Amino acid sequence: MWAEGSALSTPNAGLVARFGACQRPRCIACANCPKKPMSLDHLPGAPHIAYRGSQLWIEDVRLGDLARSHGTPLFVYSKAAMLSALAAYQRGFAGRKVQICYAMKANSTLGVLQVFAQAGCGFDIVSGGELQRVLAAGADASKVIFSGVGKTREEMRRALQAGIGCFNVESEAELEVLSAVAQAGGHRAPVSIRVNPNVDPKTHPYISTGLKGNKFGVAHERTLQTYQRAAALPGLQVVGIDCHIGSQITEEGPYLDAMDRVLDLVDAIEAARIPVRHLDFGGGLGINYNGDTPPDAGALWTRLLERLDARGYGDRHLMIEPGRSLVGNAGVCLTEVLYLKPGEQKNFCIVDAAMNDLPRPAMYQAFHLIVPLESHGGAPITYDVVGPVCESGDWIGRDRPLHVRPGDHLAVLSAGAYCMSMASNYNSRGRAAEVLVDGNKVHVIRQRETAIDQMRGETLVT
Ligand code: PLP
Numbered sequence: 001m002w003a004e005g006s007a008l009s010t011p012n013a014g015l016v017a018r019f020g021a022c023q024r025p026r027c028i029a030c031a032n033c034p035k036k037p038m039s040l041d042h043l044p045g046a047p048h049i050a051y052r053g054s055q056l057w058i059e060d061v062r063l064g065d066l067a068r069s070h071g072t073p074l075f076v077y078s079k080a081a082m083l084s085a086l087a088a089y090q091r092g093f094a095g096r097k098v099q100i101c102y103a104m105k106a107n108s109t110l111g112v113l114q115v116f117a118q119a120g121c122g123f124d125i126v127s128g129g130e131l132q133r134v135l136a137a138g139a140d141a142s143k144v145i146f147s148g149v150g151k152t153r154e155e156m157r158r159a160l161q162a163g164i165g166c167f168n169v170e171s172e173a174e175l176e177v178l179s180a181v182a183q184a185g186g187h188r189a190p191v192s193i194r195v196n197p198n199v200d201p202k203t204h205p206y207i208s209t210g211l212k213g214n215k216f217g218v219a220h221e222r223t224l225q226t227y228q229r230a231a232a233l234p235g236l237q238v239v240g241i242d243c244h245i246g247s248q249i250t251e252e253g254p255y256l257d258a259m260d261r262v263l264d265l266v267d268a269i270e271a272a273r274i275p276v277r278h279l280d281f282g283g284g285l286g287i288n289y290n291g292d293t294p295p296d297a298g299a300l301w302t303r304l305l306e307r308l309d310a311r312g313y314g315d316r317h318l319m320i321e322p323g324r325s326l327v328g329n330a331g332v333c334l335t336e337v338l339y340l341k342p343g344e345q346k347n348f349c350i351v352d353a354a355m356n357d358l359p360r361p362a363m364y365q366a367f368h369l370i371v372p373l374e375s376h377g378g379a380p381i382t383y384d385v386v387g388p389v390c391e392s393g394d395w396i397g398r399d400r401p402l403h404v405r406p407g408d409h410l411a412v413l414s415a416g417a418y419c420m421s422m423a424s425n426y427n428s429r430g431r432a433a434e435v436l437v438d439g440n441k442v443h444v445i446r447q448r449e450t451a452i453d454q455m456r457g458e459t460l461v462t
Contacts, residue, residue, distance in 0.1 A: 044288045044369060044414045045329040048081035054375045056411055058332065060440040064373040067334045067409040071448065073353035073432040074334045075420050077107075080438070081330035082115050082416075085297070089322065092301025098318045099165075101145050103283045104130055106323030106417040107331070111436045111445025113137035116326070122165065124283070124321040128155040131162060141165075145280070145319065147194065147244070149174075149215055156181045156189070166190045168242050168280070170217055172226055179235030191230055192240030192280060195223050197261035201246030201254045201284060217243065220261060227269045238274055240319070241266060244282025247324060250294040255281070255304055263311050279308075280319035287328040289414045290367045297325060324417040331416025333358055333432070334373065335396075337408045338388070347383045349404060354387025355394040356426040358412060358419050362393040370397045373409040385410070389427050420446075425454050 043049055049058050056063045058078050066076055089100055101122035104113060108130060113123070114137045122143030123134045134144060146159050147168040156178055159167070169175050169191050182189040196217030218226045230238050245258050259281060266276050281304070286294035295303075301320075308314050335353035342348075360366035370385055380401035387394045396412060404410070423431045430449035435442050 040371060043371065045078065045081055045332065048078040048084070048330070049332060049411075049413070056371065056373045059437045061437050061442055063332070063334060063411060064409060066435060066437075066442065067336070067373060070433055070435060070444070072334050072336045072409065073357050075331055075415060075432055075434040075446075076334060077112060077327070077331040077416055077434070077436050077445075079115055079330075079436055082112070082327055083119060085326045085330065086116070086119055086121070088297040089301065089320070089326075090298075092298035092305070093318070096305065096314075096318060097316070098320070099143060099278075101143065101319055101321045102326055103321045103323030104134060105421060107327045107419075108133055108421050109434055109446055110137045111434070111443065112327060113139065115436070122319075124168075124323075125164075128152070128158050131155070131159055131164070135162060145192075145242075145321070147242075147321070151178075153177060153181050157185060160185055160187045160189060164190075166192050166239055166278075166280075168192050168194045169230070170194045172218070172222075172229060175226070175230050175233060175236065179233035182235035187235070188237045189235055190239045191236050192238075192242045192278065193218055193223065193226055193230060195220060195241060195243045195262060195265060197243050197245065197258045199245050199254050199258045199261060201249045220265070223265050224268050224272060227274050228272060231274045238276070240278035240280055240317075241269070241276050242280030242282060242319070244321060245284060247284050248286040248292075249284045250286040250292050252295050252300055252303055255284075255300065256307055259304060259307055260311075263308075263313060266313065276316075278317035278319055279313065280321065283321040283323050283325070285322055285325040287325055287414060287417075290369060294325075297322070326417075328417035329414050331414075331419070333412040333415040333419060335410050335412060337404050337406050337410065339406055340383075340404070347381055349383035349385045349400075349402060351385055351387060351396065351410060353396065353412065353432070354389040354427070354429065355391065355396075356389060356424045356429050357387070357432050358396055358415060359422045359424070360418055361396055362391070363422075368397060368415060369413040370400055370402070370410050371413065372402065372404060373411055376403055376405075376408075378403045389429070425449075428454060430454060 058076055099122045101124040102116040103124040113134055117137050117139045123139050124145050124147055125131050126148035141162045142165045144164040145166045146164055149170040167189055178189050194217040196219055198220055230236050243258055243262050269276055333353055335351040338352055339350040355362040380403045382399050382401050384395055385397040385400055433448040434446040436445045
């Protein structure tokens with residue numbers, strides 16, 4: 001949450017969007033703040049999302065044209081941005097045995113899943129619905145891993161029938177149920193136990209998952225016992241170990257700490273003669289929303305693999321589960337300015353996207369940069385950008401300097417992850433349409449949801 005200090009109206013005039021004092025609670029002195037000032041010359045998503053002159057483009061398509069022809073709110077994704085984010089991981093893992101499992105909760109639209117399936121990715125799923133989706137998108141079931149603290153028996157049965165690669169089991173109780181379900185169906189379920197390494201990922205508390213107080217994984221101290229139980233259960237086959245400590249992590253330290261803690265456990269588990277074939281270090285790498293500077297995925301993994309080699313585990317099968325870092329900066333949400341409403345304390349810019357489309361600001365006070373699709377020049381006015389939903393929490397950006405008129409279009413950046421997949425029908429608003437851009441080609445990958453779509457399955461009482 002930055003108090004922004006200057007015009008967004010002349011995109012190519014250099015560092016026109018320099019942000020002022022950082023208002024984050026953790027930022028003590030802005031002079032020492034690790035975040036970089038933002039520039040409209042290098043937006044999150046660049047070079048795939050960038051201004052050419054006064055117009056904002058995604059790959060070779062002008063976003064203003066998409067807003068006019070497909071309507072708003074509209075999510076637009078760059079295929080090249082997704083593949084280049086994936087390529088950064090692939091560079092880091094060059095020469096290693098690795099399976100990159102896209103954590104599809106970040107964005108589970110079929111057309112997005114298809115991009116990663118065709119690129120050879122595996123998938124990290126957390127529900128039976130995600131399993132069905134990913135199979136519909138053409139994924140190889142043997143590359144699917146199933147995480148989550150509350151898998152139902154039915155979800156387990158379906159995943160076993162599909163032949164998924166691994167269940168990431170999150171509790172001792174789940175182990176017992178999975179073994180029974182597998183045995184009843186004549187299967188042996190491949191399992192990895194998700195360890196809670198008690199490492200602080202230094203991120204928002206709602207997206208921190210690897211601390212003692214979080215509901216995820218098996219406590220570090222109980223891990224060996226849990227592996228011994230898993231190895232003894234007839235319906236299970238131990239194949240790996242995994243951890244995932246949180247999301248939007250922007251430092252490498254928590255990853256190194258978690259890796260050390262997991263490898264200490266592997267030492268102990270294998271000393272108890274339980275072989276651990278694969279090591280899964282989860283996802284969580286952050287992206288640039290407003291000057292955040294997470295490590296590059298390739299550089300991060302080069303460092304982590306050095307540590308793995310030093311500990312003697314460099315030749316193991318590896319897995320990772322990145323979500324946000326593969327799609328977050330590949331997507332934008334386009335929205336139209338409906339009304340400008342000056343106020344005594346605040347000016348409001350009321351747009352047609354809302355918290356049901358973009359839930360992150362309301363849920364986590366998250367920041368998305370908001371920029372015009374076409375600049376007019378002129379002095380900016382500071383607005384709170386808000387949606388039409390009947391909640392004071394329905395805001396998309398606070399204190400944003402914009403030079404806009406009703407009918408103008410804005411782009412909410414970094415909207416590829418945890419936006420559409422978290423979208424709801426609150427206020428009976430239909431979910432937005434989505435398009436995938438590949439060079440100069442535009443593919444509609446989700447139609448705008450109608451009121452009839454929303455009412456499907458409901459009945460009046462007669
Ligand atoms: N793996 C697991 C088990 C998760 O819970 C999550 C998300 O919280 C991810 C992977 C993906 O995290 P991210 O999108 O931050 O990479």
